[in-house]
Amino acid sequence: MTLPARPLPVTVIGGYLGSGKTTLINRLLAQKGDRRLAVLVNDFGSLNIDAALIDTVSEKTITLTNGCVCCIVGDDLGAALGELSEASSVLDHVLLEASGVADGVRLGSQARTWPGFLLGQVITLVDVSRTRQLVCDKFVGRHVSRQLVAADLLLLTKTDLLSETDLGAFTTWLSDFSEIPAMDAQQLDVAWLLSADTGLPKTPTDIYELQLHPQLQSVTYTSLSPIPRSDFERWLRDISGLVVRAKGFVRFAESPGQRHLLQLVDDRISVTLQPEVGLATDSALVVIARYSGAIPDPFLPVRPPVLDD
Amino acid sequence: MINIFTARxxxxxxxxxxxxxxxxxxxxxxxEVGSLEDFEPWLAVDDHQIIDDFADQVIMPGLIDPHLHPLMAAVLLPMQFITALEWRFPWxxxxxxxGADQYQQALREAHATAVTDEPFFTWGxxxxxxxxxxxxxxxxxxxxxxxxxWQRSFHEVYLNSAMLQHLGIDAAEIRGKHQIDVDRGHFFENGLSYAIxxxxxxxxxxDWIDGGLQRLKQLVHFGGQTTVGDMAVGLFDVELEWQAALRNLEQPDTPFRVLCVPHAARLAAMHGDHEKGLAAAQALIERNTDRLQFTNKVKFFTDGAFFSQLALLQEPGYIDGHLGEWLMPPELYEAATRIYWNAGFEIHVHCTGDLGVELAIDTLEKLQWERPRFDHGYTIEHFGFSTPEQVRRIKxxxxxxxxxxxxxxxxxxxxxxxxxGVERAHQAARxxxxxxxxxxWTLHSDFPMAPALPLHSAWVACTRQNCAGQVVAPAERVSLESALRAITIDAATVLGLENVTGSIRSGKRADFAVLDSxxxxxxxxxxxxxxxxxxxYEGEIYPVDGAAVP
Structure with missing residues (x-):
């Protein structure tokens, strides 16, 4: 497999049945400008593709003359991404339609597992006429609730079905229910959504993971002595895959007077030099992991082996 | 020519x-079944021979496992099993x-005794x-x-350096990827799909699949089974599975029939929607051969797997607060099953958690209200967690x-x-x-999820003894007679084959299991x-040779 020059962003479009996922995808396809999209959908049935644009059609893939490709993803996302990665050098962005009861964050984490892809935004479409009933539904209530609190952006749909008063009541209810920013889908700027950096904070999903996965544990490590940079890098390798998020400051033995900021979100790690603030001389890291017992203390000179889960 | 089998x-x-x-x-x-003397009227009109090979043994109807997965088994069976619990195979x-030392020792022995340097696969x-x-x-x-x-739950694998190289996996390409720990060779959950x-x-x-199906054939026979159900044809690919079944199972040395139940969601994906999927399911029946038979049955799935704790639970859910998964949105389940229900199909639905069971029951109630059917064969498969109240509604x-x-x-x-927690865990399979x-009700193995040994399953049903030796929820134990029915006549009923097999009576196929006690x-x-x-099987004797090696 040839790797693309840069990872492709994957935007997950989630929301319960009938919330307008296909409508949004059709709109993105129509207003995409010169961006080349790959669209992974559950089925082709409702995709509104201009027949004149269709280049080739196979059982699972429709290739368009405008540089886009639509694929049926079914329940083998990995296979679809594997095929896409072959063509990724001619693509700019991937849209992934989640099934009505899927957890967009879980789906997104699967997409970013695949070499050559990174997670863009997780969007949940919210049918304002139905969502309050759905969160109480015996079968899907908890799944719909999760979609509302585990996303980067909520897009409200079918707002014309409610009176202004009812819509106001709904948005008040929603802002109590979820801290995720919400906006009317009709006001969505397509170019902004498909841009490389939307500027949306990624933290809500981290908070969500802690809330909904009580087995996630947070642990803090501190040290008054600097640590050899090679030891620290080995520690980062040891914990790869085990840590959901880590953040903090660290001092290296090679340059004890300088402070570095570590930021780790899943597979993305950055260590950057920070301007000195005050006279702090310590290192401190906060690590969020599924099993904090499996995370060795980076500042202990002799570390125990990484435990299995 | 009449063959007369005698038995103790x-x-x-x-x-x-x-x-x-x-x-x-x-x-x-x-x-006819009875005593030798009873058969005089038959013997007057036809030649006969007496087969007394089993004169000191006990004959039962051929045993039935109404739910296993041949192709999944075929993928797994070529691997070396090294497991925490005993697995009995004919070979x-x-x-x-x-224990860690014991496990590593088993790996070393498996490696040392290998006759080739082919890639080594182990499961368990x-x-x-x-x-x-x-x-x-x-x-x-x-x-x-x-x-x-390969880890027991199927959700994780570990690869060594030689395997990474053999597969052309570049460690640098995937280092740090979510749920892949390439330094430890560990691919789990989402990372597993990349490894697969x-x-x-x-x-x-x-070669691999055919080798696996040949082993499946032996182990089904070894368990005394003359009928099994393939409870999700199309799990991988309908055509691939059908060709593999023709090559390996529709053969004179196969001592059992396979009742084939197609996977509705796969048919709908292949053909466009569930209406077309139904037509495809009806067309599959025309393919029937002697041993491979489709019928008016179809398989659906509600919630996730029991082994990976993705079963969906009613309150209070899992202790750690995680949610199970819907494999199909409930509204779509209802819409799709309605199509098959109205076409007279018998619906089999995988439900592992009590919320999955609840959806299956609520949906059946709606379908019954709209279009009542009697003796409709709607079957809840697996039945991991449930409530006593659900049992009343099922009835x-x-x-x-x-x-x-x-x-x-x-x-x-x-x-x-x-x-x-203990209360719900112990009442699993109520x-x-x-x-x-x-x-x-009947019992199944879901092989390769559990050993395809109906007498072992019946033993668990009678004793409710777990692998730690505890007797769990003893009030849920069943009588010997009920357990025997579950692996014979009631299993046949669940597969719709009760007039073909499952008991020994005049007119049925001559399918027997010969037991030593x-x-x-x-x-x-x-x-x-x-x-x-x-x-x-169908009158032909197939001895079980414990020493047979594939």
């Missing part, structure tokens, strides 16, 4: 005519291996029993030989239950400690209540130690 005892599983000592068979059909008895590893696993450890044991350790995409050319090759709505009791055997202790309510003498607690000496 024939357990007919026909309650009106329960015991006999001889059975007369012509052209694979049972003419070997895989002993219990518990679990950190709970077998300690840590890593690429370094596998490198140390296997050196340059590619090796794969690389392993597919090996484990989905025709009231005329549904059936096909239960996997291995859940309670292997997992009741573990899920009591880590998962759902078949005692089904039996008392008069629900038609009498279930009535050894009782429920002794069922697991009964040996199957031979089976008879």
């Amino acid at each position: 005892k024939i357990i007919t599983m026909n309650p009106s005519w329960p015991e006999a000592t001889a059975v007369a068979v012509r052209d694979g059909q049972i003419l 070997e008895t895989v002993p219990e291996t518990r 590893y679990h950190a709970h029993w077998h300690g840590q696993m890593s690429r370094d450890l596998l490198d140390e044991i296997f050196g340059d030989r590619p090796a794969v350790v 995409s690389k392993l597919n050319p090996i484990i989905m090759s025709q 009231a709505l005329g549904a059936r239950v096909s239960a996997n009791v291995y859940y309670l055997h292997e997992l009741s202790q573990a899920y009591g400690e880590k998962g759902v 078949i005692g209540a089904c039996d008392q309510a008069g629900v038609c 009498d279930p009535h003498e050894v009782g429920g607690a002794g069922l697991k130690d009964i040996k199957v000496l031979a089976t008879v």
Whole structure:
């Protein structure tokens, strides 16, 4: 497999049945400008593709003359991404339609597992006429609730079905229910959504993971002595895959007077030099992991082996 | 020519005519069961021979496993089993291996005794029993030989350096990826799908699949089974599975038939929607051969897997607060099953958690309200977690239950400690209540999820003994007679084959299991130690040779 020059962003479009996922995808396809999209959908049935644009059609893939490709993803996302990665050098962005009861964050984490892809935004479409009933539904209530609190952006749909008063009541209810920013889908700027950096904070999903996965544990490590940079890098390798998020400051033995900021979100790690603030001389890291017992203390000179889960 | 089989005892599983000592068979059909003297009127009109090979044995109807997955089994069976619990196969008895040292020793022995340097695959590893696993450890044991350790739940694999190289996986390309720890060779959950995409050319090759299906054939026979259900044709690919089944199972040396139940969601995906999927399911029936038979049955799925704790639970859910998964949105389940219900199909639905069961029951209630059907064969498959109240509704709505009791055997202790707590874990597979309510219920293995040994399953049903030796929810134990029905006549009913097999009576196919001891003498607690000496499929004798090696 040839790797693309840069990872492709994957935007997950989630929301319960009938919330307008296909409508949004059709709109993105129509207003995409010169961006080349790959669209992974559950089925082709409702995709509104201009027949004149269709280049080739196979059982699972429709290739368009405008540089886009639509694929049926079914329940083998990995296979679809594997095929896409072959063509990724001619693509700019991937849209992934989640099934009505899927957890967009879980789906997104699967997409970013695949070499050559990174997670863009997780969007949940919210049918304002139905969502309050759905969160109480015996079968899907908890799944719909999760979609509302585990996303980067909520897009409200079918707002014309409610009176202004009812819509106001709904948005008040929603802002109590979820801290995720919400906006009317009709006001969505397509170019902004498909841009490389939307500027949306990624933290809500981290908070969500802690809330909904009580087995996630947070642990803090501190040290008054600097640590050899090679030891620290080995520690980062040891914990790869085990840590959901880590953040903090660290001092290296090679340059004890300088402070570095570590930021780790899943597979993305950055260590950057920070301007000195005050006279702090310590290192401190906060690590969020599924099993904090499996995370060795980076500042202990002799570390125990990484435990299995 | 009439063949007369004599036996110390024939357990007919026909309650009106329960015991006999001889059975007369012509052209694979049972003419009469009773005593040799009774058969005079038949013998006056046709030649006969007496087959007394089993004169000192006990004959039962051929046993039935109504739910297993041949192709999934075919992928797994070529691998070396090293497992915490014993697995009995005709080619070997895989002993219990518990403890890290013992596990590593087993790996070393498997490597040392290998005759080739072909890639090594093992299945059954679990950190709970077998300690840590890593690429370094596998490198140390296997050196340059590619090796794969597949975890018991199927959700994780470990690869050694030679295997990474063999598969062309570039460590730098995937280092730090979510749920892949390439330094430890560990691919789990989402990362597993990447590893499988690389392993597919090996484990989905025709040689591999055919080797696996040949083993499946032996183990189904070894368990005394003359009928099995393939409870999700299309799980991988309908055509690939059909060709593999024709090559390996529709053969004269196959001593069993396979009732094939297609996977509705796969048919809908292949053909566009569930209406077209229904037409495809009806068309499959035209393919039927002697041993491979489609019928008006279809398979659906509600919630996720029991082994990976993705079963959906009603309140209070899992102790750690995680949610299970819907495999199909509930609204779509209702819409799709309505199409099959109105076409007269019998719906089999995988439900592992009590919320999955609830959806299956609520949907059946709606369908019954719209278009009442009697004796409709709607069957809840697996039946992991449930409530007593659901059992009453299952009875009231005329549904059936096909239960996997291995859940309670292997997992009741573990899920009591880590998962759902003792009360719910111990009541997994609530078949005692089904039996008392008069629900038609059966037992299955879901092989390769559990051993395809109906007498072992019946033993678990009678004793509710788990692998730690605890008796769990003893009030849910069933009688010997009910357990025997569950692996014979009631299994046949659940597959819609009750007029073909499942009991020994005039007119049915001559499908027998020949046992070395009498279930009535050894009782429920002794069922697991009964040996199957031979089976008879459609009148032909197939001896079980414990020494056979594929």
